[in-house]
Amino acid sequence: MSSNERFDARLLATIAVVLLGGLLGILNSTMAAVATGTLASAFGTSLSVIGWASTGFLLAVTATIPFTTWAVDRYGGKRLWIAGLTIFLAGSLAAGLAWDVGSLIAFRVLQGVGAGLLDPLVLILLARAAGPSRAGRVMGLMGVVLSLGPVLGPIAGGAILGTLTWRAMFLISVVVGAVALLLALRVLPRDEAGRGGGPRLDVVGLALLGPGFAAVVLALSQTAEQGAFAVWQVLLPFVVGGVLLIGYAVHARKASPLIDLRLFANRGFSASVTIMGLGGMGLFSALFALPLYYQQAHGHGVLAAGLLMAPVGLGGSIAMPLAGRLSDRLGARGLATGGAIVAVVSAFALTRVGADTPEVWPALAAFTIGLGSGFFSAPTMGSLYRTLPPPMVAQGSSVLYMLNQLGAALGVALVTIVIQSAADVITGFRGIFWLAVAANVIVLAVIPLLPGRPGAQAPVRDELARTP
Structure with a gap:
């Protein structure tokens, strides 16, 4: 076996282990969202109070991400990954054993701290392991997790709640997380840096x-x-x-x-994070709206609605590895333009759906919107990491993840406003997808600002050097 083949084998093992840890947090978060009604009944409280179990998790994730930016260089990626998994596992076990709503919320916050370490580390570890020449294909594999996680979570949550208790959702995460921890200890490369050096916090x-x-x-x-x-x-x-x-x-x-705002002086970087933020808003609008449509317009249960959502994730999981791999050779602009056009057309098709539309048509449109989103997301992430010099990968990853989170939260907020202000379910559903059309049109307009073919773009370090 050649040295390159051995490197590829090690890289594939690293990717698999990191993606398993990344999937863990997404699945747990989306499963818990499905269980809101069950948890409110179990603890004898209101939906607004139990909602803080999810809100507290999200806020803890968001607040922890900037710390990860500094800590990964201070302590090393593997050490921080192990610490994040350990904290997440402790929070999962404690949440599964929670005795009242206050303890559940507190332990979900602890989970969120662990996830706030893990989530940006997924991007950082993969980008560093792959290097600029393989950034697109590795980010494409990361996209499979981003695409399938929000879809598999509600399906898994519905299946678990249908056969087991709510505690099983958190305790299953402990089992999967323990496997991820053991594999990380064995597979992830030893930290070459992070032995107490690096900049002060x-x-x-x-x-x-x-x-x-x-x-x-x-x-x-x-x-x-x-x-x-x-x-x-x-x-x-x-x-x-x-x-x-x-x-x-x-x-x-x-x-x-902590994060150098001169990163935004680079046109390619600013375009990349803008596209990912708007893409997150449009995609989460679809993920939030489609189950409501299937439940309220067609009378399906939670599990059936989750299964009918699967085409979104399937489309993304097919498109992202392919588009990411191609972008390493062709660049991002052409692939991302084609993907954004498909996403715009697909979202527009969903604005035409009514209560009597057979499920096959919104499912097909959902599949193509996943394809389109995947074809602009993976090349965009790949191009971002090709512009970042190694010392800036952690900062760029944190900015990308925070803006993607912000876009997702904005998408859900706008969906809620549209639904509550609409005259009926179908009008609200169509309004949501007009928002998705608008978000993807803006994405299409920003794509020309992405870097050109690999090797032709000016790295961010040049912009930092030129910016006073």
Whole structure:
């Protein structure tokens, strides 16, 4: 076996182990969302109170991501990955044994801290292992997890709740997580750096950026819960988050900020994170809206609606590895343009669906919207990592993940507003997909700003050097 083949085997093993850990957090989060009604009944509380089990998880993830940016270089990727898995496992076990709603919310927050370490690390570890020449194909494999996770979660959650208790959802995560932990200890390469060196923690930046993003995400979550923007539950966290983020922008002018905002001086980087944020908004709108359509317009149960959602994930899981691999040779622009056009047409087709439309047609449109999203997402992520010099991979990954989270939260908030303000289910459903059309049209307009063919783009380090 040649050295290249041995490297490829090690790389494939690393990818598999990292993706297993990444899938764990997504599945657990989406399964818990399906169980909201069951959990409210089990603890004798309201849906609004039990909703904090999911909201607390999301806020903990968002607030922890900026810390991961610094810690991965300070302590090393493998050490931080093991720590994240351990924290997530502890939170999962404790959540499965929760005795009241307060303990459940607290343990879900602990899970969120673990996931906040793992989620950006998935991107960081894969990008570093693959290198610029293989960024597209590896990000395409990552896209399989991003595509299937939100679809498999509701299906798995519905199946578990139909046969077992709610505690099984969290305890199954312990079993899968233990396997992921053992494999990570054996397979992930030893850290070459991260033995106490690296820059000092930007404590002020961490105190501003993490809570600032978390407050904005909380505002969007409250928008979905309250069904309106102009209420204090939304405006207060939004104002607090805005002030903290503005404070971080002022603070980031110092020499070594947690995340260097000069990253955005690079046109390709800014275009990439914008596309992924808008793509996340459009895709999560579809993932949120389709189950409601199948349940309210066709009378299907949770499990059947989840199965009918599967074409979205199937389309993405087919498109992303193929598009990612091609982008390593052809570049991102052409593939992403074709994908965005397919996504726009597919979302438009879903605006034509009515209550009497046979399920095969929205399922087919959902499949093609997954294909289209996959064809612009994987090349976009690949191009982003080809522009980033190694020292900036952690920062770029954190920015990408936070903006994707923000786009998803905004998508869910807008979906909720549209549904609650619509005259009927079908009108609301069509309005949601007009939003998806608009998001994908903007994606299509931004794609020309992506870097050209591999090797032709100016790296971010050049932009940083030119920017005072």
